[in-house]
Amino acid sequence: xxxxxxxxxxxxxxxxxxxxxxxxxxxxxxxxxxxxxxxxxxxxxxxxxxxxxxxxxxxxxxxxxxxxxxxxxxxxxxxxxxxxxxxxxxxxxxxxxxxxxxxxxxxxxxxxxxxxxxxxxxxxxxxxxxxxxxxxxxxxxxxxxxxxxxxxxxxxxxxxxxxxxxxxxxxxxxxxxxx
Amino acid sequence: xxxxxxxxxxxxxxxxxxxxxxxxxxxxxxxxxxxxxxxxxxxxxxxxxxxxxxxxxxxxxxxxxxxxxxxxxxxxxxxxxxxxxxxxxxxxxxxxxxxxxxxxxxxxxxxxxxxxxxxxxxxxxxxxxxxxxxxxxxxxxxxxx
Numbered sequence: 001x002x003x004x005x006x007x008x009x010x011x012x013x014x015x016x017x018x019x020x021x022x023x024x025x026x027x028x029x030x031x032x033x034x035x036x037x038x039x040x041x042x043x044x045x046x047x048x049x050x051x052x053x054x055x056x057x058x059x060x061x062x063x064x065x066x067x068x069x070x071x072x073x074x075x076x077x078x079x080x081x082x083x084x085x086x087x088x089x090x091x092x093x094x095x096x097x098x099x100x101x102x103x104x105x106x107x108x109x110x111x112x113x114x115x116x117x118x119x120x121x122x123x124x125x126x127x128x129x130x131x132x133x134x135x136x137x138x139x140x141x142x143x144x145x146x147x148x149x150x151x152x153x154x155x156x157x158x159x160x161x162x163x164x165x166x167x168x169x170x171x172x173x174x175x176x177x178x179x
Numbered sequence: 180x181x182x183x184x185x186x187x188x189x190x191x192x193x194x195x196x197x198x199x200x201x202x203x204x205x206x207x208x209x210x211x212x213x214x215x216x217x218x219x220x221x222x223x224x225x226x227x228x229x230x231x232x233x234x235x236x237x238x239x240x241x242x243x244x245x246x247x248x249x250x251x252x253x254x255x256x257x258x259x260x261x262x263x264x265x266x267x268x269x270x271x272x273x274x275x276x277x278x279x280x281x282x283x284x285x286x287x288x289x290x291x292x293x294x295x296x297x298x299x300x301x302x303x304x305x306x307x308x309x310x311x312x313x314x315x316x317x318x319x320x321x322x323x324x
Contacts, residue, residue, distance in 0.1 A: 028217070029217065031214065031257065031258055031260050031261075032258060033258070034254065034255055034256060034257060034258035034259075035256065041256070101227060127228075127231045130228075130231070131231060131232070131235060131256065132256065133256070134256040134257045134258070136214035136215060136228055136257070137214075137215065
């Protein structure tokens with residue numbers, strides 16, 4: 001038994017090395033959302049498109065919603081854009097766009113050029129929505145459930161594997177939940 | 180060191196009129212992480228988001244919020260990571276106290292190690308001879324002459 005005690009420093013080292021090694025594979029730039037399972041923060045944004053209806057937190061009640069923060073200057077936003085077009089064309093899940101840190105005209109032109117997958121688009125020039133939802137970059141994507149609770153946040157562009165392995169299963173799970 | 184003398188990204192237009200509030204704004208800002216340039220505080224960083232958060236801090240101070248109110252507000256939206264010095268809460272106990280606990284374990288380990296060594300020294304057979312052993316030695320040495 002005494003012999004085994006000699007292994008203690010070595011085994012402690014191995015455990016710590018494994019723990020830190022695992023840590024090295026994670027991206028410290030990705031901050032988990034503090035809002036998971038909490039009700040979506042109150043907000044009221046005007047529409048990007050003049051004359052159209054804006055968005056507020058009441059819009060989320062009764063259905064599953066995707067909220068996508070984007071901007072015209074954001075390159076990964078352009079990279080993920082085709083997936084939103086696909087989701088818009090092939091599913092009935094509404095995608096609410098939030099224009100973050102952008103000029104109205106530039107954002108409108110970007111949508112004209114690349115296509116508009118959004119059910120409605122909020123315009124957030126003062127970063128009010130951004131700070132309420134803990135947005136710190138673009139693109140960011142949230143899934144909001146039928147009761148208006150935020151269930152998921154993804155920082156960075158979405159990609160097909162993420163949709164298949166995380167987002168769509170979550171959507172199915174929420175669909176099966178009782179009110 | 181006066182905060183007003185250290186380098187800062189605060190622009191003149193952001194400064195609050197009340198110097199007491201402005202000082203609080205600066206000391207709060209130094210502890211809030213700029214999430215875009217993550218190893219800088221919002222006081223240091225030129226990023227847009229840093230400016231937004233600086234303005235938010237000052238707005239809340241003017242509204243009469245306490246320092247803790249403002250920290251809570253940011254943490255509830257961005258998580259504990261937004262503070263450069265994480266607060267001591269149930270989920271940061273390991274972060275704060277872990278190193279001291281490991282140090283303590285190490286010191287206890289060293290203590291036990293030396294205790295064991297001195298104990299094993301004292302359980303060696305005594306070098307003081309018994310009477311019989313003395314007699315035997317003198318017999319042996321006498322026989323040898």
